[in-house]
Amino acid sequence: MTSSAKKMPDPSPITACTISRDVQNFDLLIEDMETALGESWGDLGFAEALAFFNQPDAAALEFVAVAIDEADEDDLVMLGEIISLANAKGIKVILIAEDVSPSALHQLLRKGADEFVPYPLPEGELDAAIERLRKRAEQASAQVPALAGGEAPGSGVLLAVQGLAGGTGATTFAVNLAWELAIVDKKEPPRVCVLDFGLQQGAVATYLDLPRREAVFEMWSDPEAVDDEVFRQALTSFDDKMWVLTAPPDILPLDMIAPEDVQRILDIARARFDYVIVDMPSTLVQWTETVLSNTQIYFTTLELDMRSAQNTLRLKRALRAEDLPVEKLRFCLNRAPKFTDLQGKSRVKRLCESLEISIEVQLPDGGRPVTQSADHGLPLASAARKNPLRKEIAKLASSLHELGKSDAEAA
Numbered sequence: 026m027t028s029s030a031k032k033m034p035d036p037s038p039i040t041a042c043t044i045s046r047d048v049q050n051f052d053l054l055i056e057d058m059e060t061a062l063g064e065s066w067g068d069l070g071f072a073e074a075l076a077f078f079n080q081p082d083a084a085a086l087e088f089v090a091v092a093i094d095e096a097d098e099d100d101l102v103m104l105g106e107i108i109s110l111a112n113a114k115g116i117k118v119i120l121i122a123e124d125v126s127p128s129a130l131h132q133l134l135r136k137g138a139d140e141f142v143p144y145p146l147p148e149g150e151l152d153a154a155i156e157r158l159r160k161r162a163e164q165a166s167a168q169v170p171a172l173a174g175g176e177a178p179g180s181g182v183l184l185a186v187q188g189l190a191g192g193t194g195a196t197t198f199a200v201n202l203a204w205e206l207a208i209v210d211k212k213e214p215p216r217v218c219v220l221d222f223g224l225q226q227g228a229v230a231t232y233l234d235l236p237r238r239e240a241v242f243e244m245w246s247d248p249e250a251v252d253d254e255v256f257r258q259a260l261t262s263f264d265d266k267m268w269v270l271t272a273p274p275d276i277l278p279l280d281m282i283a284p285e286d287v288q289r290i291l292d293i294a295r296a297r298f299d300y301v302i303v304d305m306p307s308t309l310v311q312w313t314e315t316v317l318s319n320t321q322i323y324f325t326t327l328e329l330d331m332r333s334a335q336n337t338l339r340l341k342r343a344l345r346a347e348d349l350p351v352e353k354l355r356f357c358l359n360r361a362p363k364f365t366d367l368q369g370k371s372r373v374k375r376l377c378e379s380l381e382i383s384i385e386v387q388l389p390d391g392g393r394p395v396t397q398s399a400d401h402g403l404p405l406a407s408a409a410r411k412n413p414l415r416k417e418i419a420k421l422a423s424s425l426h427e428l429g430k431s432d433a434e435a436a
Contacts, residue, residue, distance in 0.1 A: 038085055041066045044074045044107060045092040046100075051144060054092055054121060057151040071103050078110045088117035088158055090151075091133075092144065095124040105136045112137040112236035113274060115258075117158045121146070137236055181216075181295035182429055185320045187305040189336040193326040194359040194388065196223075197395060199304040200232045201415065204404035205422035206300045207267040215299040215426065218260070218268045220290065222316070223306045224279055227272025234402020235261045235271055242273040248286035256293045268298070279310045287312040291319050299429075309340075314349060322425075323353045324386070328360055329372055337380050354382075361387035386421060389413040 041062055045051060048068045058066050069077055069089075077083055089111055093104065111118050120133055123144035134141060139161075140154040184202070188195030199219065207217040221229040224245070230237050244251055244259045260268045270290075294301045303316055317323055325340070327333035337356070344351045362369025377384055391405065391414030398408035405415035 039065060039067045039082070040085060040087045041089065042074070042077075042086060043068045043090045043092055044071065046071065046097055048092065050094065051092045051121070051123075053146045054090065054144070054151070057146055058090070061152050061155055071100060071107065074107050075103075075110060078107075078114050078116070083114060083116070086114075086116045088119055088139075088155065090119045090121055091138070092121040093125060094122070094144075095126075098125065098129050101129055101132060104133055108133060108136040108138055109236065113238045115238060115240065117162075119151070119154050119158070181298045181301050182425075183291065183295055183301050183303065183316075183320045184322050184324065184425075185303040185305055185316050186324045186326065188307050189325050189327040189340060190330075190332045191307065193328050193333065194395075195307070195326045196228050196232060196304055197399065197414075198324065198326055198357060198359075198388065198418065199302050200229055201405050201418045202422055203267060203300070203302040204263075204406055205419045206302075206426060208406065209419075209422050209426045214266065216268075216297070217266075217300045217302070218270070218294050218298040220270045220294060220301060220303045221272045222287075222303055223272050224277040224281065225272075225306065226276075227304065227306075228399075229269060229304055230261075230271035232399045232402065233263050233269060233404070235263060235269055237271050237274040239274060241271055242275065242277075245273060245277065245282055245286075248282055248289065251286075251289055251293070253293055253297070256290065256297075270294075279306060279308060282312065284312040284315040287315045288319070291316070295319075309343065314347065317344075317349055317353060320353060322355050324355050324357050326357045326359050326388075329358065329362070329369070329376060334376060334380060337382065341380075341382075355386065356382050356384045357386040357388055358384045359388050360390040363389065386417075388417055391415065 041058070043051070043054060043058060043066070045068070048055060074089070089107075091104065091107065097104065108118050108120075117140075118138045119140040119142060120130075120138040121142050121144050122130060130141070139158060142150050142154050186195050186199040186202070203217050203219045206215055209215065219229055221227040223229075229235075238259070238261060240259045244255055256270075260270055263269055291301070291303075303320070305313070305316060325337075327337060340354075341351060344354075358373065362373065373384060373387075391409070391412045394409035394412050395405065395414055398405050401408060405412050406419070409415060
């Protein structure tokens with residue numbers, strides 16, 4: 026028997042949510058959400074939002090509007106968790122605030138809110154904020170270069186950085202080298218990507234003030250399923266000029282991924298970007314050989330001390346025992362002596378002779394501004410442009426880029 030009743034239309038999918046203690050306190054927000062989205066939005070309380078973000082339905086959210094007033098300042102920790110979790114899930118955040126102190130606003134914006142709109146809402150301002158979010162998303166999508174169907178993997182330059190001891194500035198060097206390459210040519214800026222392979226203590230996200238997204242954990246959890254689209258979704262943009270695969274939100278064992286998994290990621294990244302910089306863990310793992318074999322230059326950072334000297338000898342012995350390309354190593358001396366420090370220069374010479382190495386990059390001590398720039402999530406070029414360390418890394422990036430251009434023209 027057939028029914029003559031008309032099929033009820035499917036409800037509109039929820040693409041946005043308000044998050045507040047009581048949305049009825051923000052009646053103008055309700056009106057503007059209905060005007061902008063019709064019935065395709067919902068409302069959540071603070072605790073409900075934290076639970077909802079971990080549900081499958083949250084994947085459909087385009088943005089959330091977090092509405093707060095002065096009574097909510099006691100819940101700043103929870104609000105910060107909401108914004109951080111939204112960022113980790115790739116959900117944009119519009120912060121709407123009424124009579125909230127500047128310090129509270131600053132704290133929440135630092136957590137990763139994408140837009141701020143005061144309440145009562147100025148006419149058309151919510152629509153304008155939504156439009157800005159969508160425009161930035163479109164621009165970001167367009168700027169991540171897609172993997173061309175006929176493009177062979179391995180076309181980009183692969184550079185790796187590994188510290189030979191803790192605190193030798195490997196991540197600082199990797200992050201700032203990547204940024205200098207991204208801005209080395211204003212007319213034709215190279216496409217640059219940073220891969221943080223420090224699955225346990227990777228700090229690239231911290232040094233660039235980027236969220237550690239669940240998409241990265243999901244990518245490494247099922248590496249055999251990684252394709253161009255999965256890799257693209259795991260990346261995070263920094264200042265729309267550089268792309269970053271951050272370390273996952275949670276600590277993972279280094280042997281969780283296999284050499285073939287790393288090879289797949291490197292192939293996709295190198296086909297997509299002109300320069301791929303890998304920040305390696307200080308520990309040697311199975312897939313260290315994979316990165317070393319694929320890289321054009323494998324930078325190792327060390328200092329003028331005994332621990333670095335001993336680890337350099339141990340690394341050289343390990344690579345030679347496995348018949349790996351030791352010649353790809355480029356030793357970078359962190360906190361190198363100044364030009365006028367003749368005694369320091371003499372110590373560097375003796376170090377090179379005793380270790381039978383050549384130190385090709387000497388990185389000057391940048392002092393406190395280096396630590397401060399990392400704490401503020403900014404490259405040295407933005408935080409301390411005239412810093413001596415920044416100048417040396419910029420010079421290296423320029424020479425690498427010129428060398429790459431010359432090789433491309435010769436080919």
